[in-house]
Amino acid sequence: MFPKLGLINVNPPIVSSSCPITLIGGVNPASGTLSEALSIAPLVVAADGGADHAFAAGQKLEAVIGDMDSISETAKGAFKDVLHPIAEQNSTDFDKALRHIDAPLVLGVGFSGARLDHELGSMTVLVRHPERRCVLIGEETIVLLCPPQITLKLPMESAVSLFPMAEVGCESEGLRWPTGGLRFAPDRQIGTLNKVEGEVSLRPDAPKMLLILPRGALGVTVQALLQDGERWPARVG
Numbered sequence: 001m002f003p004k005l006g007l008i009n010v011n012p013p014i015v016s017s018s019c020p021i022t023l024i025g026g027v028n029p030a031s032g033t034l035s036e037a038l039s040i041a042p043l044v045v046a047a048d049g050g051a052d053h054a055f056a057a058g059q060k061l062e063a064v065i066g067d068m069d070s071i072s073e074t075a076k077g078a079f080k081d082v083l084h085p086i087a088e089q090n091s092t093d094f095d096k097a098l099r100h101i102d103a104p105l106v107l108g109v110g111f112s113g114a115r116l117d118h119e120l121g122s123m124t125v126l127v128r129h130p131e132r133r134c135v136l137i138g139e140e141t142i143v144l145l146c147p148p149q150i151t152l153k154l155p156m157e158s159a160v161s162l163f164p165m166a167e168v169g170c171e172s173e174g175l176r177w178p179t180g181g182l183r184f185a186p187d188r189q190i191g192t193l194n195k196v197e198g199e200v201s202l203r204p205d206a207p208k209m210l211l212i213l214p215r216g217a218l219g220v221t222v223q224a225l226l227q228d229g230e231r232w233p234a235r236v237g
Contacts, residue, residue, distance in 0.1 A: 013102035014084050015045055015063050020222070021103045023134075024050035024059075025094060025110035026070055027118075031057075033137055037107040040222055045101060048093040050110050051075040065100055066093035092118075095125045098132050105133045105225055112138040123210060127165045130207035130232035133225055135218070142218050146170070146211040148230050152200045152220055154213070160200060161212040162191030168208040174200035184209065207232040 015021065020041035024034070026049040034057060038044070046054050048066025052075045061079050064071065068085045070093070076083065086096045094111055111122045126134060126145040135144045146162070154160070162170060164184035172179040176195040184191060192212070202211065213221060 011099045014065055014100040015043075016102040017043055017062075017104075019043060019103065020105040020107060020226075021045055021062070021101055023047060023094075023097055023101065023106050023108045024054050025108060025122075026050055026053075027110045027112065027114040028053050028056075029109040029137075030139060033109050033139065036218065037109050037137060040219075041105070041107045043103075045097060046079075047097040047110075050093075051079055053110060055079070065097040067096070092121050092125065094122050095128065098125060098134060099129050101132070105135070105222065107222075108134055108136040111136050124165070126210065127208060128235065131234040133231060135221060135225070137218060138215065140215050141212055142215060142221065143210055143212045144221070144225075145207055145232070146202055146204050146209040147225065147228065148207075148232060149203050149228065150201070150211070150221075150224050151228075152202075152213075152217070152224055154196045154200055154217055154220060156196055158196040158217065159214055160194045160196055162194065162202075163210040163212060164190060164208055165210060166206070166208040168204055168206045170202055170204040170209055172200070172202050174198035 022037040022041040022044045024046045043062055044059050045062050046064045049070030051064045051071045054061050055075045055078050061082055063082045063084050064079050065084045112119050135142050167185045170179045176197045182189055
């Protein structure tokens with residue numbers, strides 16, 4: 001069993017949905033990326049300046065969440081009825097948005113492809129809110145916090161990368177280089193550049209492992225996440 005992390009998330013949701021939600025960030029997503037996310041999760045939320053990309057794409061928004069320092073006046077006017085400003089400056093707009101969305105899955109677009117520091121910041125948010133299932137979609141890869149257990153049927157020889165955000169173990173099957181018995185940490189053992197040799201099963205022992213897969217694995221990953229109800233509990237604080 002995975003460790004108990006504490007109480008449930010105390011942030012009251014701004015958006016609640018029984019269906020997956022697309023969350024648009026401040027980097028203009030490629031039209032194909034946004035279209036693919038919308039085909040899975042047609043309800044849309046924007047994180048601050050992501051509202052401008054939603055406006056340009058003609059998208060209706062359930063909410064705009066953030067400190068509102070990046071959104072244009074045009075987008076503010078267009079979405080004035082669904083603006084939810086959060087003034088604190090101790091977290092990113094992605095963090096503010098994710099922690100206030102209650103949904104079985106969030107697909108994040110517009111959070112990669114620009115500044116590396118912003119991408120790294122987004123990855124820390126995935127770990128900070130392990131109870132929120134979220135897949136960040138890039139042009140070539142997807143990244144998510146590996147859940148307590150996930151089984152994926154991926155093409156043989158597909159790339160599978162595991163990157164630890166803190167010390168963590170991860171039992172596995174179906175990988176060319178097995179990970180059982182290893183202790184991963186950012187400054188020691190990492191698990192990038194592995195390959196698929198069968199049905200892949202991953203079981204990390206803590207919510208500290210990022211799973212990075214080819215963009216083409218999005219559909220299989222979403223299906224696996226929605227079929228398996230087991231998720232990490234929220235952190236305390």
